[in-house]
Amino acid sequence: MRILFYTDTPHVGGAEKQMELLAKTARKAGHSVCLAYGVYSQLNNGRTALEKAYNELLSIRTIHKHDPRHYFALKRILKKGHFDLIHIHLWNPGSCRYAFFAASQVGVPIVTTEHDPFALHGWKQWVKKRCIKRTKQTIAISADNFRQLMDTFDIPQERLNLVHNGIELNRFLDKMNGAQLPIPPGDTVITCIAEMHPRKGHRFLLDAFSELQKTIPDLHLMLVGTGPLEDELKKKYGDQPNIHFLGWREDVPEILKASDLFVLPSLKEAFGLVVVEAMASGVPVIATRAGGVPELVEDGKSGLLVPPADSTALTSAIATLIHDPERRRIIQKAGLDRARLFTAEKMTAKTIKVYEKARFV
Known part of the structure; x- marks a missing residue:
């Protein structure tokens, strides 16, 4: 499977480290994983580690997460890259919105991981609901996270998946x-x-x-x-x-x-x-x-x-x-x-099953 990871985060924290670990473990299982991100991100400071985790790094020349050039760059990347799906990692529930619209325009299935869900209001909530409609499958990283996503964003249970994070034991x-x-x-x-x-x-x-x-x-x-x-x-x-x-x-x-x-x-x-x-x-x-x-x-x-x-x-x-x-x-x-219940291998195996649901169900 050929997978594109995307985040518009300006920071590096637990969510970004989990992305890196998931990519490394998925590659060991025979999948190809590329990362697209904005050049303004702190991810750029750790390119050496990222190059070991991903098959390819695709830095997007944008100045912040609201820069609309994310949308146009992602459309080009998705068209040329022949990806089976895009996995969007949301560091907050209002992030990464350009990726949803780019992927749906190109026809690439969308999987999301909501690393830190919380309620939005006004136009942000309206945009969020439009993004959710374009998403094939959503990953919650805890049961508490799962409940929040159901209650806050009305995501149907059949499109929600509980996949706990994992570590390199x-x-x-x-x-x-x-x-x-x-x-x-x-x-x-x-x-x-x-x-x-x-x-x-x-x-x-x-x-x-x-x-x-x-x-x-x-x-x-x-x-x-x-x-x-x-x-x-x-x-x-x-x-x-x-x-x-x-x-x-x-x-x-x-x-x-x-x-x-x-x-x-x-x-x-x-x-x-x-x-x-x-x-x-x-x-x-x-x-x-x-x-x-x-x-x-x-x-x-x-x-x-x-x-x-x-x-x-x-x-x-x-x-x-x-x-x-x-x-x-x-x-x-x-x-x-x-x-021992929370390993990278278990996390990756469950995530791959979510990818298969997004592609074929």
Whole structure:
């Protein structure tokens, strides 16, 4: 099968990494996968990795996601490329609209993945409904995501498919050394890997950490990621010696191997892939009951779940696992077993079945 991936995102985050992993795994299964994207995107900064994942990169000379040249360029690409389908990856529900109209004009079947659905209003909702009518099959990355798509956009159930995201399991199972971190030997390390955005709930974790440090002075917090809140958080907490801002890192498996606990304090979370990565690394997980996260973590068995926006509950959960090494060990083992359910191979096999439905049903 010859497949065109498309996104108009200006950023690189979890959705774009999932696209890359899906492309790599689909190619191993014998399919051809090309990527079309705007030159303004941060994807352009990682062309070396993209070239390894995709058969071909097709950069479109546009200046932003609203540039109508997306439409004309995609029509040319789809006509010349002889693609069996286009897989449009929506980083928000109003994105990529030019791709829907270009593909329907050329007659190429459309599959979409809605990475972060939420309600639209006014003309955006009208355009969205027109895009949905042109879509053969839609992929939801969690059951929570699935329900939102049905309720918000009235997508018929026969055109909706649940395909959980996946990870390269062996990257996290490998017996690698942990990253070299500025931590004294024997101290306890809590790690949070997330975009520094209000919806990720960093301030609730930082409040919990400040409370815990009063009784556990050898506790350290590693914050991995960048985003719009980065400068504000650094200004407020950057002078605290046990809070470490590591920025964007490529060595996530090594950082997780050096961690004692992983915490994801999100207020909103479409899936929570980093939770699976932490479990696969053998790190006990504490997370919030946000979005798709409860589908990944069985509360009390493969991790602990707390309500979103509740620093007191976070404090209690973290303290519980720090002071109970036997419970940490049990959760660690159950988390590793749970992570094996969310592999790139399983994600790709289910996605290929969706492609076949889009082409032949």
